[in-house]
Amino acid sequence: MKIIVCIKQVPDTETQIKIAPGGAAIVTDDIKWVMNPYDEFGVEEALRIKEKLGGDVTVVGLGPKRVTESIRTALAMGADKGVLINDPALDGSDSLAVSKALAAVIKGLEFDIIFTGQRGIDEDQGLVGACLADLLGIPQVSLAVKVEVAADGKSVKINRPVEGQTLVVEAGLPVLITAQKGLNEPRYASLPGIMKAKKKPLEEKTLKDLGLDPAEFGVAGRRLKIMQITPPPARAAGRIVQGETPQEKAVELARLLHEEAKLI
Amino acid sequence: MAQGVWAVAEQRDGVFRKISYEIVSEGRRLADKLGQKLTAVVLGASVKDKAAELGQYGADRVLVADDPRLGQYTTDAYVEVLGQLVKADQPAVLIMGASVQGKDLSARLSGRLGVGMAQDCTSFSVEEGGLVAIRPIYAGKAYAKVTFENSYPQMATARPNVMSISAPDTGRSCEVVSASFTLDDAAIKTKIVDSIKDASGKIDLTEADKIVSGGRGMKGPENFKVLEELAAVIGASVGASRSAVDAGWRPHSDQVGQTGKVVSPTLYVACGISGAIQHLAGMSTSKVIVAINKDAEAPIFQKADYGVVGDLFEVVPALTEAVKKYI
Ligand SMILES: Cc1cc2nc3c(=O)[nH]c(=O)nc-3n(C[C@H](O)[C@H](O)[C@H](O)COP(=O)(O)OP(=O)(O)OC[C@H]3O[C@@H](n4cnc5c(N)ncnc54)[C@H](O)[C@@H]3O)c2cc1C
Numbered sequence: 001m002k003i004i005v006c007i008k009q010v011p012d013t014e015t016q017i018k019i020a021p022g023g024a025a026i027v028t029d030d031i032k033w034v035m036n037p038y039d040e041f042g043v044e045e046a047l048r049i050k051e052k053l054g055g056d057v058t059v060v061g062l063g064p065k066r067v068t069e070s071i072r073t074a075l076a077m078g079a080d081k082g083v084l085i086n087d088p089a090l091d092g093s094d095s096l097a098v099s100k101a102l103a104a105v106i107k108g109l110e111f112d113i114i115f116t117g118q119r120g121i122d123e124d125q126g127l128v129g130a131c132l133a134d135l136l137g138i139p140q141v142s143l144a145v146k147v148e149v150a151a152d153g154k155s156v157k158i159n160r161p162v163e164g165q166t167l168v169v170e171a172g173l174p175v176l177i178t179a180q181k182g183l184n185e186p187r188y189a190s191l192p193g194i195m196k197a198k199k200k201p202l203e204e205k206t207l208k209d210l211g212l213d214p215a216e217f218g219v220a221g222r223r224l225k226i227m228q229i230t231p232p233p234a235r236a237a238g239r240i241v242q243g244e245t246p247q248e249k250a251v252e253l254a255r256l257l258h259e260e261a262k263l264i
Numbered sequence: 265m266a267q268g269v270w271a272v273a274e275q276r277d278g279v280f281r282k283i284s285y286e287i288v289s290e291g292r293r294l295a296d297k298l299g300q301k302l303t304a305v306v307l308g309a310s311v312k313d314k315a316a317e318l319g320q321y322g323a324d325r326v327l328v329a330d331d332p333r334l335g336q337y338t339t340d341a342y343v344e345v346l347g348q349l350v351k352a353d354q355p356a357v358l359i360m361g362a363s364v365q366g367k368d369l370s371a372r373l374s375g376r377l378g379v380g381m382a383q384d385c386t387s388f389s390v391e392e393g394g395l396v397a398i399r400p401i402y403a404g405k406a407y408a409k410v411t412f413e414n415s416y417p418q419m420a421t422a423r424p425n426v427m428s429i430s431a432p433d434t435g436r437s438c439e440v441v442s443a444s445f446t447l448d449d450a451a452i453k454t455k456i457v458d459s460i461k462d463a464s465g466k467i468d469l470t471e472a473d474k475i476v477s478g479g480r481g482m483k484g485p486e487n488f489k490v491l492e493e494l495a496a497v498i499g500a501s502v503g504a505s506r507s508a509v510d511a512g513w514r515p516h517s518d519q520v521g522q523t524g525k526v527v528s529p530t531l532y533v534a535c536g537i538s539g540a541i542q543h544l545a546g547m548s549t550s551k552v553i554v555a556i557n558k559d560a561e562a563p564i565f566q567k568a569d570y571g572v573v574g575d576l577f578e579v580v581p582a583l584t585e586a587v588k589k590y591i
């Protein structure tokens with residue numbers, strides 16, 4: 001199996017979001033960057049398939065130099081090689097542009113299965129997997145919680161929960177699968193893994209290397225424009241429900257939910 | 265020149281899902297602001313008879329793509345057909361629900377058409393004749409106001425439970441039109457081989473009007489019974505913090521938070537949940553938040569409209585009894 005995993009670097013979930021002067025971007029100075037948690041599930045699943053059926057795993061990331069760290073993390077987990085698309089012209093690109101650049105790299109590789117995360121926990125768009133699959137002309141199955149590759153390596157069965165039920169979808173290869181929580185428990189990189197990762201191939205590509213026109217990328221190439229970023233609307237200060245005993249508090253809460261909030 | 269607003273409805277087994285009424289109602293409001301016509305779009309098998317109902321929520325016209333292969337949603341078939349319809353008609357605005365299906369379909373359609381796309385929006389407006397959307401980012405730690413640049417249709421999905429449903433106007437008539445399209449079997453590369461209904465039959469957290477969630481303070485899986493009882497009385501779905509999920513007490517699909525489900529119910533009751541930033545991120549757009557926690561210093565109280573400091577094993581059963589009076 002030839003497997004590709006796309007990984008995005010995002011601010012750690014602990015990050016408090018601060019808005020940059022100008023109001024259309026966030027302050028990135030003190031951010032700790034990590035691999036998008038959903039992409040960890042993709043890396044883990046790719047490794048499990050490789051361990052079962054053989055083959056190799058390539059991780060592809062797009063972003064500035066710091067993304068190398070996340071690619072090395074995936075290599076330390078057990079992926080075989082990495083590609084970083086790094087070009088200043090990519091700064092501020094929207095999902096569509098990112099998908100185009102990823103597609104350009106992936107078209108030059110062999111693949112049976114591509115994993116992406118179901119969404120980036122930064123802008124919560126969840127577009128790149130589907131756009132990439134469309135650009136490559138392959139089917140996508142989103143929100144996988146179980147992936148079973150047939151023993152002959154020709155097809156795959158995927159469980160994907162939709163509201164109230166779980167669908168079992170069968171697809172031929174190649175296919176793009178988006179990963180979500182529940183798919184697996186990602187492994188930690190071992191110390192020998194980390195040592196080995198340092199020697200694994202990690203290639204860097206610019207837009208020019210990929211034959212792409214920088215004018216279509218970056219802020220200028222965005223189809224979805226960010227006008228303004230604001231803090232979430234402030235919540236009015238809440239109150240502590242009074243009462244001597246748990247029963248009294250419960251009765252008072254029920255009354256407030258009924259009379260004031262009008263919810264029950 | 266792109267013209268008109270499209271609201272893509274969602275049906276399952278021939279029945280419109282609630283989000284469809286939200287989308288058509290919101291589509292009407294946008295169409296009025298733009299001074300344009302609203303088309304509701306329905307894809308399915310033998311759905312034509314039901315389609316006219318969407319007129320009552322404001323559609324001027326319902327465009328129906330009827331085909332046995334559209335009975336059950338597959339990305340391939342739906343994108344193929346909807347893509348053709350959009351190219352033929354060139355709407356200026358296209359909205360659908362940010363349900364599992366809507367997110368999947370809209371994402372791929374934006375790739376197919378090469379247009380910008382705003383996922384999971386909480387409000388829409390019109391500025392200078394263009395669609396403007398507000399969308400929570402970083403799971404609600406910030407809000408982005410977005411618009412489209414030379415990109416038609418202007419495409420967006422709306423978070424379930426946020427857009428209000430207009431009162432149906434039974435006197436309103438609308439035209440039902442059969443769409444023409446071609447669908448080649450070879451275009452459908454995935455097949456649904458089985459569907460397993462959730463045993464619980466509960467409403468998915470992303471669509472639930474009320475949620476009662478439990479965290480590490482629940483102490484064990486068996487204790488979620490007290491939350492189930494409260495949930496049953498007030499008509500809520502049960503959710504969980506990551507700690508409760510990682511402990512194996514609850515399924516992954518129950519996790520609320522930045523790496524779980526992002527929810528916006530009218531009522532969110534957090535029991536034995538401390539209020540970590542990743543949890544708050546996933547539920548802070550709830551209309552009313554209640555926290556029940558024995559630690560008065562727990563950060564969840566900062567976000568709660570109503571806080572009860574106490575032992576959840578005493579407070580929750582008492583609350584279940586107390587609310588019965590009002591139901
Ligand atoms: C990458 C990453 C992603 C994450 N994503 C998520 C996510 O999506 N969702 C999420 O929820 N978390 C997430 N977390 C975890 C998060 O940081 C917290 O660890 C988690 O939310 C804590 O869960 P909790 O509130 O249930 O547990 P705790 O923080 O242990 O809180 C338990 C609370 O229960 C109270 N309590 C105990 N007994 C009782 C009692 N008898 N009556 C009343 N109160 C009682 C305690 O006072 C305490 O406040 C993530 C963490 C990381 C690192």
Ligand SMILES: Nc1ncnc2c1ncn2[C@@H]1O[C@H](COP(=O)(O)O)[C@@H](O)[C@H]1O
Pocket residue numbers: 006007008009036038039060061062063095098102115116117118119120121123124125126127128129
């Ligand atoms: N810059 C990027 N580099 C590599 N993969 C990406 C990038 N952006 C998005 N992806 C992939 O697409 C998924 C969804 O991201 P998004 O559409 O940005 O929410 C991520 O989990 C990644 O797998």
